[in-house]
Amino acid sequence: MTADQCARGASCADLTDYWIGDLDQHDAERVEAHVFECAECANRLADIASMAAAVAEAVRGARVQSVISDAVLNKLSRDGVRVRTYAPEPGRFIPCAIWPDDDLIVSRLRGDFSGYDELTLVLKGDEGPELSRNVDIPLISGTREILTATSASRLRRLPSMRLRLIVSDKRGDTEQVIGEYGLEHGGAMSR
Amino acid sequence: MPSPDLAFATDAMLADAIASAAAGAAHEEEAELYRRFAPRVRLYGLKHLRDAAAAQDLVQQVFVVTLERLRRGEVRNVESIGSFILGTSRMVVADLRRTTERRDRLTDAFADRTTSVAPAEEALDRARVENCLNLLFPRDRALLVLTFYAEKKAADIASDLQMAAGTVRVARHRALMRLRECVTGGSLQ
Numbered sequence: 001m002t003a004d005q006c007a008r009g010a011s012c013a014d015l016t017d018y019w020i021g022d023l024d025q026h027d028a029e030r031v032e033a034h035v036f037e038c039a040e041c042a043n044r045l046a047d048i049a050s051m052a053a054a055v056a057e058a059v060r061g062a063r064v065q066s067v068i069s070d071a072v073l074n075k076l077s078r079d080g081v082r083v084r085t086y087a088p089e090p091g092r093f094i095p096c097a098i099w100p101d102d103d104l105i106v107s108r109l110r111g112d113f114s115g116y117d118e119l120t121l122v123l124k125g126d127e128g129p130e131l132s133r134n135v136d137i138p139l140i141s142g143t144r145e146i147l148t149a150t151s152a153s154r155l156r157r158l159p160s161m162r163l164r165l166i167v168s169d170k171r172g173d174t175e176q177v178i179g180e181y182g183l184e185h186g187g188a189m190s191r
Numbered sequence: 192m193p194s195p196d197l198a199f200a201t202d203a204m205l206a207d208a209i210a211s212a213a214a215g216a217a218h219e220e221e222a223e224l225y226r227r228f229a230p231r232v233r234l235y236g237l238k239h240l241r242d243a244a245a246a247q248d249l250v251q252q253v254f255v256v257t258l259e260r261l262r263r264g265e266v267r268n269v270e271s272i273g274s275f276i277l278g279t280s281r282m283v284v285a286d287l288r289r290t291t292e293r294r295d296r297l298t299d300a301f302a303d304r305t306t307s308v309a310p311a312e313e314a315l316d317r318a319r320v321e322n323c324l325n326l327l328f329p330r331d332r333a334l335l336v337l338t339f340y341a342e343k344k345a346a347d348i349a350s351d352l353q354m355a356a357g358t359v360r361v362a363r364h365r366a367l368m369r370l371r372e373c374v375t376g377g378s379l380q
Contacts, residue, residue, distance in 0.1 A: 013233045013364040014293060022345050022360065035231055036273035042231045049234055051371055052339040054320040059340035066332045069351055072341045113234065123331075134329040141353045 008041045019052060029174045046131045065132070067121075068149045073106060084152070086183060093162060093182030094124040097189045098108035102152040107165060111179040113139050116169040119178075121148060126162035126182075135170075160187040197223045206269035211225040221258055229254065229274050235280045250255060252283045292337055315374060323373035331366035338363050 004012050012029075016024050018031040054150040058064050059072075062081050076083055078152050082101050087108040088094045098105065113119060119137050139146065147166065165181040197205070197219055205227075209221040215221075232253045236246030256279050260266050266275055324332060337343045337351065345363070349356040 012368075013360060016364045016367060017345075017360055020342075020344070024215065030311065031276060036228075036235075036277040039227065042234070045234055046230055047371060049237065049369065050315055051320070051367055054315050054317060054374075055324060055335050055339040055370070057317065058321045058324055059336050061321075064286045064324055064336065066336050067329060068333070068336060069341070070345070072336060075341055093252070133308070138333045138352050140351050 006038055006040055006044070007100050008034075008040075008162050010038065010041055012041075012044055015041060016048055019045065019048050035120040060172075062149075063151050063153075065150050066156070067137045067140075068106070068147050069136075070082075070143075070147070073104060073147060073149075076104065083149075088165070088181035088183055090108070090181060095184045095186060097186035098152050098156045099189050105150050105152050105155055107148050107150075107181070107183070109148065109165060109179065109181050110144060110145055111146075111167065113146060113167065113178060114144075116178065118170045120168045120170060120175065121145075121146065122164075122166045122168070124164050124166070125163050126164060131158075155185070156188040158185060158187065200271050201272045202227065206272035209258065209261040210264050210266060210269060224257075224272070225254055228257075228273070232280050233274065235277070236284065238324060239284050249280065249283055249287065256283070259311050261307050281371060310344065319374050320370070322371055326373060327366060331362070331369060334359070334363045335370065 006012065013020070014023065014031050017036075018028055021028075021173075023031060035045055058083065059066075059076070060079050062076070064071065068076075072084065082103045083103070083106055084099065084102045085106045085108060086094060086096045090111055096105075109121075116139075118135065119139060120138050121134045122130055123132045137146065148165070163183040163185050165183070166177060167179045167181075168175040168177045170176075200208075200220075200223070202224070206218045207226045207272075209217045211217075229250050232250045233246045236249035237243065240246055240249065253276060257276055258268075260275075261269075266272065267274075272370065324335065327335070333352075334348065337348050343351070345356045345359040348354070348359045348363075352359070354362070
């Protein structure tokens with residue numbers, strides 16, 4: 001699955017759209033008919049379907065770090081993923097901890113992030129190196145917050161420490177900080 | 192593994208050999224036809240029935256019909272055997288749906304709909320998929336999460352991320368390609 005077309009000229013992107021259900025009935029039937037005539041596209045479609053299932057399973061298993069939407073958060077809850085949410089205010093530290101039952105930790109970072117070109121989210125120790133840097137994170141339109149999900153198992157490994165979540169925008173060669181959010185990470189707790 | 196001769200046979204040649212032989216005599220050709228088309232029928236079943244067991248049942252039913260019709264010489268155009276198998280798949284799925292709808296009306300409260308099921312027996316290295324997913328660009332990762340977990344259509348994602356729907360379709364396909372490349376041993380672009 002490296003080229004965008006099969007040897008017969010069919011679009012590989014159409015296979016993705018077909019699997020997701022993003023084609024109208026006419027186009028979906030056209031793709032189906034092609035898959036039953038083209039072994040190459042049948043293999044590609046199998047690949048796409050495998051990857052799609054693996055992505056869904058990884059998210060459902062709370063093993064993906066990502067900016068998410070409320071729709072994703074709601075679905076995770078419906079799927080039985082145990083989510084703990086923190087909503088730190090800009091410029092302040094709030095206490096946080098990871099409990100044994102937690103699967104996923106979601107931080108709600110509130111602020112006006114609209115109008116920026118390239119938002120970057122950095123997680124770092126208060127006085128230490130960056131633990132992660134996510135450049136050009138997506139912003140869900142119509143919201144005044146960034147929801148970022150992190151696997152609880154990953155955070156459980158961190159010692160007690162002060163953590164900073166920093167949202168910035170890149171202007172030329174310089175980073176302009178838009179908001180800093182503090183978490184007094186108490187480490188892995190037990191009941 | 193198919194014999195070397197069969198590996199180079201076209202689908203039509205296989206179908207013709209099955210139709211020309213005494214009923215059930217073309218064992219190898221039948222096995223090869225199954226090997227080529229069973230995964231496609233299973234994918235078709237997963238797509239339309241959204242249930243792995245039902246998709247596997249579909250494969251069996253479709254091949255019973257296909258091989259019987261071929262053996263009896265009832266497939267008029269063996270050149271279009273793929274089209275015949277697709278048509279049979281559509282017909283059987285329509286029948287299964289009618290049965291399922293009746294059953295679902297009775298057991299709706301207990302229905303367990305698996306929305307994302309693995310399409311093939313061959314399993315991906317899940318740990319590697321997760322690692323690669325976490326290495327993607329954040330925007331790519333979010334697109335894949337919204338698409339394959341939240342099952343959002345391109346139009347909905349476009350609205351969420353203030354992108355054009357066409358751009359979403361291209362971007363998510365590329366994101367999937369990058370993920371696949373990483374999972375299968377390549378590097379991230």
